[in-house]
Amino acid sequence: MGLTKIAVIGAGLMGSGIAQSLAMGGKEVLLYDSSGKALEKGGAAIRKSLDRFVKSGSLTEAESGEVLQRIRPVHDVWSTVKDAWLVIEAVPESLSLKKLVFEELDRLAPVEAILATNTSELSVTAIAAATERPEKVLGMHWFNPAPVMKLIELVKGEDTAQETIERVQDVSREIGKETVVVKDRQGFVTTRAIAAHMLECMRMYEEQVAEPEDIDKAIRLGLNYPMGPLELADLVGLDTMLFVCEGMAAAYGDRFLAPQSLRKLVEAGHYGRKTGKGFYTYAGQRETSPS
Numbered sequence: 001m002g003l004t005k006i007a008v009i010g011a012g013l014m015g016s017g018i019a020q021s022l023a024m025g026g027k028e029v030l031l032y033d034s035s036g037k038a039l040e041k042g043g044a045a046i047r048k049s050l051d052r053f054v055k056s057g058s059l060t061e062a063e064s065g066e067v068l069q070r071i072r073p074v075h076d077v078w079s080t081v082k083d084a085w086l087v088i089e090a091v092p093e094s095l096s097l098k099k100l101v102f103e104e105l106d107r108l109a110p111v112e113a114i115l116a117t118n119t120s121e122l123s124v125t126a127i128a129a130a131t132e133r134p135e136k137v138l139g140m141h142w143f144n145p146a147p148v149m150k151l152i153e154l155v156k157g158e159d160t161a162q163e164t165i166e167r168v169q170d171v172s173r174e175i176g177k178e179t180v181v182v183k184d185r186q187g188f189v190t191t192r193a194i195a196a197h198m199l200e201c202m203r204m205y206e207e208q209v210a211e212p213e214d215i216d217k218a219i220r221l222g223l224n225y226p227m228g229p230l231e232l233a234d235l236v237g238l239d240t241m242l243f244v245c246e247g248m249a250a251a252y253g254d255r256f257l258a259p260q261s262l263r264k265l266v267e268a269g270h271y272g273r274k275t276g277k278g279f280y281t282y283a284g285q286r287e288t289s290p291s
């Protein structure tokens, strides 16, 4: 029996959602995080999300239980990847960290396994160069919340083989997702676009053009976005936002410089929903009081 499993490395905001999305699509998933606490938190996030699907009628209780059965939390990298044909990395947005993780995955995963990074904007080519299998490395950029968002943006590194792209297109389709294929340029398509929008709105927030609530409301109701930029930033995670700004500003210059307000919130440890405070303050669920 060939390799049948899919491994997810990193059980945070995205890794937990990616594991859930794969399991909801019928795949057997092994989920690992270097922090046991984060692995537990990821499991709780998956259960909470499945409850929403049951409440909204998209899943029955039994189906929700079957999805959970398909996700195995694992406490070491080797056991996570040894039977995997696809390994998806979702660790923090740091190129040096991702290179280290990919070096380790290259050593431990089966030689024929595909290694995918969920990076928002970092160089897939640079990450692939940390392995001996660049033709099997690609960007598999999911969107938050992964179980709900329809797109996976596939990023072709300099040496990514066409067969690698096609196999990941197939599995994305099998789990009900749509894909686009983009070149390995900083920010790809989606992050470059959403960053331009969100950062400009953050600068309007800093210039006090309008109250944060009204900036979000204007974009939500005026442009029909499902979320305003500041509430979305709190959902994505201000730490991730800042990481992404660093990479994008280095590639494209000042237009992607991190607004001071974003930097200060991150320096203060306020990452948005995941810490309970960002542009807004959260006590369990979204409160309207801007911080």
Ligand SMILES: CCCCCCC[C@H](O)CC(=O)SCCNC(=O)CCNC(=O)[C@H](O)C(C)(C)COP(=O)([O-])OP(=O)([O-])OC[C@H]1O[C@@H](n2cnc3c(N)ncnc32)[C@H](O)[C@@H]1OP(=O)([O-])[O-]
Binding pocket: 048, 049, 050, 052, 053, 056, 058, 119, 120, 121, 142, 143, 144, 145, 147, 148, 149, 191, 194, 195, 198, 199, 226, 227, 232, 236, 240, 241, 244, 245
């Ligand atoms: C400067 C740097 C900038 C870039 C940074 C990095 C970017 C990153 O790389 C890419 C991104 O992710 S970019 C970000 C890309 N992402 C975006 O742009 C997100 C934009 N926001 C949205 O699409 C919506 O606000 C949400 C779907 C988040 C919530 O929807 P809502 O209407 O506000 O609230 P609702 O009515 O409660 O939920 C509606 C339905 O969805 C269901 N549900 C919700 N969450 C769920 C979960 N976790 N689990 C399960 N189910 C969940 C819910 O049950 C309901 O189902 P029903 O059957 O209708 O009852």
Ligand SMILES: NC(=O)c1ccc[n+]([C@@H]2O[C@H](COP(=O)([O-])OP(=O)(O)OC[C@H]3O[C@@H](n4cnc5c(N)ncnc54)[C@H](O)[C@@H]3O)[C@@H](O)[C@H]2O)c1
Binding pocket: 009, 010, 011, 012, 013, 014, 015, 032, 033, 034, 035, 038, 039, 090, 091, 092, 093, 094, 101, 118, 119, 120, 121, 141, 142, 143, 144, 235, 236, 237, 240
């Ligand atoms: N947050 C978003 O909306 C979003 C959307 C798309 C893509 N991304 C990208 O996904 C990646 C993860 O982002 P996130 O928001 O899930 O971050 P997160 O901080 O919520 O989760 C990262 C997880 O990785 C774990 N981790 C750290 N080092 C590790 C290691 N060496 N091995 C295994 N696990 C390790 C951490 O314990 C943490 O649980 C980043 O590259 C980010 O840019 C984020």
